[in-house]
Amino acid sequence: MKVICDYCGAKVPKYETVISPEDGKRHCFNCFNKKISQELGIDFEAVNFDPITLEDSYGGKHTFHFRSLLVPTGKLIEAFELKDGEPGGYMSGVLDGFSCDISDLKIKLLNRLQRLMKHKSLKMLHGSWTLVSPGIIRGRIEYGFGEDSPTVIIDGKYFTWDEFGRMITSYEGWQFRLKMVDKTDED
Numbered sequence: 001m002k003v004i005c006d007y008c009g010a011k012v013p014k015y016e017t018v019i020s021p022e023d024g025k026r027h028c029f030n031c032f033n034k035k036i037s038q039e040l041g042i043d044f045e046a047v048n049f050d051p052i053t054l055e056d057s058y059g060g061k062h063t064f065h066f067r068s069l070l071v072p073t074g075k076l077i078e079a080f081e082l083k084d085g086e087p088g089g090y091m092s093g094v095l096d097g098f099s100c101d102i103s104d105l106k107i108k109l110l111n112r113l114q115r116l117m118k119h120k121s122l123k124m125l126h127g128s129w130t131l132v133s134p135g136i137i138r139g140r141i142e143y144g145f146g147e148d149s150p151t152v153i154i155d156g157k158y159f160t161w162d163e164f165g166r167m168i169t170s171y172e173g174w175q176f177r178l179k180m181v182d183k184t185d186e187d
């Protein structure tokens with residue numbers, strides 16, 4: 001879905017816009033980066049990187065798109081797949097200080113994506129996805145579709161809260177640790 005930037009009038013994909021918390025106006029990334037760089041007095045050139053395709057540990061191919069942004073805490077690059085025209089599937093990001101080189105930051109992100117693709121939180125058992133054991137389950141939380149319960153995305157695959165509940169049930173009697181981690185943190 002394409003939307004219009006309230007500042008320059010450019011027609012851009014919705015995921016390439018930021019809504020300003022101050023006035024509720026929509027900025028395209030160009031206008032947003034310009035605004036932040038003026039506020040902070042820092043030069044910043046948004047870099048558009050070409051999409052790349054990587055293979056995950058299940059043999060699936062995933063095409064990543066990139067977006068670079070200046071945020072109040074530094075330079076940010078995000079990588080994401082597109083699902084129905086919106087960011088989805090595997091996602092990752094890297095954030096570093098204002099003085100960092102954007103190309104170095106991209107290399108950091110590519111290395112991180114490669115590690116992410118190698119990680120396996122799921123295994124197929126009798127035709128259903130189950131959680132690996134022992135091991136760490138890495139995932140992302142998103143709003144469910146019109147429901148109160150979230151959707152859980154593990155290794156780029158979508159599970160409803162009920163499906164995730166069934167996967168956890170096989171660990172009945174076990175204990176768990178739950179750690180919330182920012183998308184730009186690797187842990």
Ligand SMILES: [Zn+2]
Pocket residue numbers: 005006007008009010027028029030031032
């Ligand atoms: Zn704009």
